[in-house]
Amino acid sequence: MGMAKILEVREENPRMRTLFLDAAMKASPGQFAMLWIPGLNEKPLSFSYCGEGRVGFTVAKVGPFSEKLSQMKVGELVGVRGPFGNGFKPKWDRIAIVGGGCGAAPLGFLAEELARKGAKVSFVVGAKTKGELLFAERARSAGAEVLVCTDDGSEERKGFATDALKDLLEKGKIDAVCTCGPEIMMRKVFELCEAKGVECQASLERWMKCGFGVCGQCAIDGFLVCKEGPVFPSSKLRRMREFGTLKRDACGLPLKA
Numbered sequence: 713m714g715m716a717k718i719l720e721v722r723e724e725n726p727r728m729r730t731l732f733l734d735a736a737m738k739a740s741p742g743q744f745a746m747l748w749i750p751g752l753n754e755k756p757l758s759f760s761y762c763g764e765g766r767v768g769f770t771v772a773k774v775g776p777f778s779e780k781l782s783q784m785k786v787g788e789l790v791g792v793r794g795p796f797g798n799g800f801k802p803k804w805d806r807i808a809i810v811g812g813g814c815g816a817a818p819l820g821f822l823a824e825e826l827a828r829k830g831a832k833v834s835f836v837v838g839a840k841t842k843g844e845l846l847f848a849e850r851a852r853s854a855g856a857e858v859l860v861c862t863d864d865g866s867e868e869r870k871g872f873a874t875d876a877l878k879d880l881l882e883k884g885k886i887d888a889v890c891t892c893g894p895e896i897m898m899r900k901v902f903e904l905c906e907a908k909g910v911e912c913q914a915s916l917e918r919w920m921k922c923g924f925g926v927c928g929q930c931a932i933d934g935f936l937v938c939k940e941g942p943v944f945p946s947s948k949l950r951r952m953r954e955f956g957t958l959k960r961d962a963c964g965l966p967l968k969a
């Protein structure tokens with residue numbers, strides 16, 4: 713664990729901010745770090761940027777921890793340890809990335825990395841309204857085909873990201889799908905992929921304490937999300953009964969996913 717200074721705070725949309733930290737970490741898209749606010753809590757956050765001597769984490773205000781984090785200012789210190797987990801490993805040429813709401817945090821980074829490696833990327837992003845879209849422009853700048861879906865129709869297609877993915881899969885344009893977002897959306901993404909025999913990699917989220925496979929807090933159907941995930945391939949998703957149906961709270965008691 714080290715303390716890192718906040719170098720920059722960037723407003724990504726009205727609900728979400730990125731904090732850039734002065735930390736030399738080498739992370740791949742889908743990996744996460746544990747961020748610590750002294751006296752409050754420690755939580756896992758996906759890397760949304762990783763560059764020369766600095767890393768970025770994108771947060772929405774969803775609880776006391778993320779609320780406090782998103783209010784922090786340049787020059788303040790945050791504890792950070794990691795990187796942890798495995799990250800996305802798509803080795804295919806034609807890849808769809810599907811994100812929803814604040815779950816899209818690691819996906820702009822992923823689009824950039826895949827495009828840099830020469831993959832043809834379709835970036836499907838959904839949000840409630842136009843103002844809550846995340847990283848659509850960033851993916852476009854990286855050279856991805858961007859398909860936007862909003863629940864209220866305020867930008868491009870009215871509907872869910874899964875509707876746009878279904879069309880892409882129907883056209884047979886995709887070899888593999890990477891997804892991160894609400895688990896119910898990822899479950900649907902996985903089912904669409906299964907119906908077409910297309911590989912799916914989904915980034916799961918579970919309550920975490922240690923972040924590196926010791927406490928057992930993050931288990932899902934016998935897999936440890938922090939160590940064997942957070943990104944799981946189709947072969948493992950198929951074996952998870954809790955994927956898309958059940959989560960557990962800090963005491964291990966069941967919550968609806």
Ligand code: FES
Pocket residue numbers: 919920921922923924925926927928929930931936937938939
């Ligand atoms: S968070 Fe401790 S084992 Fe995963």
